[in-house]
Every structure is written in structure tokens, then in C-alpha cells.
Amino acid sequence: MIELDEKAIAGFREKLAEDEAAGATVAKYTVAIRRLAAFCGGQLRDKGQLVAFKQALAASGMAPGTVNGVLTAVNKLLDIYGYHEWRLRFLKVQRRVFMAPGREMTRAEYERLVNTAKRQGDERLALAVQTLGATGARVSELQAVTVEAVAAGKAEIRSKGKIRLLLLPKKLCKLLANYCAKRNITAGPVFVTASGKPIDRSNLWKSMKRLAKHARVLLDKVFPHNLRHLFARTYYKKTRDIVQLADILGHCSVETTRIYTARSPMEQRRQMDALALLL
Secondary structure, three states: OEEOOHHHHHHHHHHHHHOOOOHHHHHHHHHHHHHHHHHOOOEEOOHHHHHHHHHHHHHOOOOHHHHHHHHHHHHHHHHHHOOHHHOOOOOOOOOOOEOOOOOOOOHHHHHHHHHHHHHOOOHHHHHHHHHHHHHOOOHHHHHHOEHHHHHHOEEEEEEOOEEEEEEOOHHHHHHHHHHHHHOOOOOOEOOEOOOOOEOOHHHHHHHHHHHHHHHOOOHHHOOHHHHHHHHHHHHHHHHOOHHHHHHHHOOOOHHHHHHHOOEOHHHHHHHHHHOOOOO
């Protein structure tokens, strides 16, 4: 039996931190385990409870991908406690062929965001958007873009025991170097708050949502991770090299990268029309 009181959940969080899980992952997994604890009354006695929990999630209308995210957290908990035989199978999810309608950010919309930030005098936001868009970095990796990294033209990303290089384009390095010089940023992260702390996902998300309204871009399209998708689609259209793209994005599997290169239904239809196979 596994006790799922607050003390146990705190221990689970500590173990995730020891395994170098990202802060967002720790938070998401904690929410999932609290959901499980509420379902089973704070005591997990057998696999039957887990199966019932999985069925309840699936029947709740929750998206299959979200259900699988909860199950990932549950399986991690089971591995920690040594109950490997209780692990749950994920729901089968058909691979997305198309990007969800209304979610794909176009190059024109990206440029409007950047130019609007410039007109508003928010150089930090304009450069943060361009850094994510031009490198494919995750928003959590922005703090690795330091004054030292700009000088070297590359940033070292350390996550979950893995190290990869984030290459910074020359033009971006020049823009960032000028920005740092004007603001007397001589060392450490380039993108910091007024208090000197590195900007995080929440800071940037809120700033981008405000920016979207002024730039006349749909709010559903404007969030930091969508800039990573824009980079991936643009890079793939130029090179058609999905293996190299997977390396740049830090993906362990090309299957993950294929999600980032999903085309819109309209684009797919245009390509099919161009085949001219109808007489």
C-alpha cells in the first residue's frame, strides 16, 4: 500500500528534484498525484484502484494526451515505490497529421509581434520573442542565454543529465550584445526582470498576451512554445532534414519532432491540388 498524504507527496517532489526534473514537470506531476490521492482517499491499496482512476479520467472528457500526462506521473510514483507491476498503460492516441486550426503562427504574425514590441519601446520583449523564434529554444532555456553565451555564439543547455548546445545566429548575437551594452548587463542572463531575476514562463506568457492584443494576433496563437513550433516548421521547410532538426530541438525521438512539423489542412490541400491529378 502507498500512503498519499502531504508528507508522501512532498517526498515525491523531492525525488523528482533529485532526478533533475524541470520545475514545470514537478508542478504538473504534483497536481496529478494529488488528483490520484483525492480519488483513492489518500491510500493506494491495489492496481484495481489505478485502473478505476484511469477509467474515470478517460470518461471525464479530458483529452487523451492530458490523461496520458497524468498516467506518466502515476507511473513515476509507482517506480519510486517499487510497484512496477502496477504500472498503467497509456491511452492510444493517433498521431496528429495536421496542426490544430487557428493555432499556427504565420511568419507575418511573428513579424507583427516583434515590430509592435519595438514600437512600444519594449526592446527586451522584442528580443526575447526573436531569440525563441530564431533558435527554437524552450522558454525555460532563455536563462542559458547569457552575456558569456552571446560572446561565444552558443549556449550550453543542461537538462535531465543531458547537455546540448544552443547555437545563436550571428545577427542575434549582435542584437543581444548591443542590448546588453545599453543596459550595462555585463554577466549572467541577458533576459532579466526589474529585480534582476531571469524571466520565466509566466513573465513572458503574460507579456506576449498583452502584446498580441496590440499586434492584432489571435491570443490562442501567442504563447512562448508556439515560437518553437514556428522555428521547427521554418527550418524543416528550408532543409527537409528532420534528423538535424530533432538534434537542434533536443528531441530524443524523431517522432516527437514530427509533431512540430505538422502542416495545416489548408497547406496540405494546396499541395494536393498542385499534383494536378484530376482531369
